[in-house]
Amino acid sequence: MERLSDQQLEALLNDTESDLTERKKSFRGDVSRKARQVVCAFSNDLPNHNSPGVLFIGAGDDGTPSGEPITDELLLALADMKTDGNILPLPVLSVEKRILKGSEMAIVTVMPSDMPPVKYEGRIWIRTGPRRSLANEQEERILNERRRYKNLPFDIYPIPSARITDISKSVFENEFLPAAFAADVLENNGRTYEERLATCKMIVSPENTTPTVLGLLAIGKSPQDFLPGAYIQFLRIDGTDLADPVVDEEDIGGSIVELLRRTEEKLKAHNRVAVDITSTPTHQIEMPYPPAAIQQILYNAVLHRTYESTNAPVRVYWFNDRIEINSPGGPYGNVTSENFGRPGITDYRNPNIGGVLKTFGFIQAFGRGIATTRREMERNGNPAPEFETNQSAVVCTLRGKQ
Template structure:
């Protein structure tokens, strides 16, 4: 099967439109505009759009349609769109391919209706009129400016809570944040000698809520639908605090189940918290904040967990690209700050790590869906899991051993004894546990605790994220 035949077999989508015969001039123009404003695409003529059945085009159409289509697009669209039109084989039949490339002069629109009413974007397999917010987003793309890099008119640096940010930055990184770093991180920008906060700066450190859509709504539902709430919370404020608050909600409502193995009790969360964290961080960093009235949704059901974030994938990405590690930064200020505080370790690894955590826990792979202007990640709970013998594996970060001893089916790393396992168990139960709390729970002195922690770090089992005060432990293997 040719690459074109494979593409046709997948059906219409955000980069493909199928037509049995040449469509009306207006439809061609709208699709050309939508593809140019997004990531480009192909119109394939000679294929039934509903069934995908390849009909082919006759010789007269092959000769006459290319010029006609080129003229329609040139006469109807502004700025000028120049398609590439060619004949291709699909199942030994000739089809006509009209390839539209991503434009550099966005927004593109229909001349006869003007920019405000004639700008179209591709949402799934549909051309939709762009609203004012989307037109502004297309303008930003032309200028290579992200939403969070814009300056907030009417605000000054006094609207940034620098003291709180400075304290939290020190807690999270162990480093001091200086006034000059605000410019380097683009939390503020200088204009005509004045410091003006960026949108990103206000979402990370604003003294009040400037963007109603910049929040996470969490809910625990009874059963597998949204009819009955068991609990719900709404988190606003600095974005990095929202991540931690959402994770606290997850710890409360994702069940921790136990299984006896001899004298040992092995506890594990229904879905690895590490995977949930990667998905939440990814949603906060990469969502489309230009969509007003739309926030991140974190929903826990009996059989699954869903994290829904506003915004399609960036034009150049498909879902398969995410799973292979490709990424594109939508919010440059937020992403840079999250990298500084180590919420992001390396670009493009979040989705891969999320998948790995679930696979190693013996769970069904998370599902990523693009639904209109939203992206959804679905985690399936243990009821849909594969057993370890069918590919699921246990790892240190998903397994807590009480009463000491060795994790079933694994060898201890060198020099890791029963007391170290108790420390791992306590960290797993509470990643924010302090050294003092470890001392109190284990009944040993501080120097002994420090010795075990040094060994666990040296063995690559745990690491400390952030400073002693306010930071947390991460079990890495």
């Protein structure tokens, strides 16, 4: 990611007419909301600068320093704009403290997105000169067109053998759209069905209505007809070895929402609750595994797996002493076997699938699943989760209480 020099930053700071610059005296009050609108607009890059936009915290409208203290807490709050899930697809940004004009300032540098349009809380923000505004229908079409010429992640590749009739119009209009867009945006929406699908990356474009991988996984009628590995294989094994008897098994398919909900029901049925009414004055409810820990690893397995060139499913094998969740595809991008699971080290093979999981409520924020799992396992009295990574898979083992 490009790191601008002090000279470049001061030039932007002084240019009050630039659509690549926004200045805020502090990050208090409603600035947090406005800053996210700015990040969304810079990510969309409607003027097509192909250059980073910069948000200055600690500067007045004329570029003079405001004297705002730039603390670690402020920098963390700014960095949280990237992963709190309110801006989708996830923006590419950096946060740093710099000395400009003799004063500390927080610098948020935002790169143009390869996957426009980008939304903040269901609205598409853009820059029109030095101001930000909501995109109209024509501006939205321009952003859709631009996406065709970028290097796309696999989750929005078209599936040539699929047709628009292979995705569910009722699920899209009645479930996905109300969750993905603000109510006022939907009320004022004059876009066609095809234009709305294209904006959400479910098809290539209004003219080319070929469904994408995302469209089939999110709202497809039968995604496994086109992506045969996109299912979850569940086994409940009465023992500690794969050769032991299988007492429950199911291949769980359907859209992402359906397969996650059905798998969670299966896991809940096997995670039997024990009630202790003898060892303490009040009864204690115990579970072999904390539900939140299993959920986080399951969601991560579906989100981060590879869907390309494989027929392998996500495997959930429940033994008497442990649960193993196997996700096809090894660590991706900035995440390696060496740094896997470290706080702050994240990357996304399927960023648009992440947006769908956030929209449907499975993910509240990004990059926190492993930390949540570790915390919940410790609280429940289980050993820490174990991870094994290689080029072809990530396997998480959750062990029962000792």
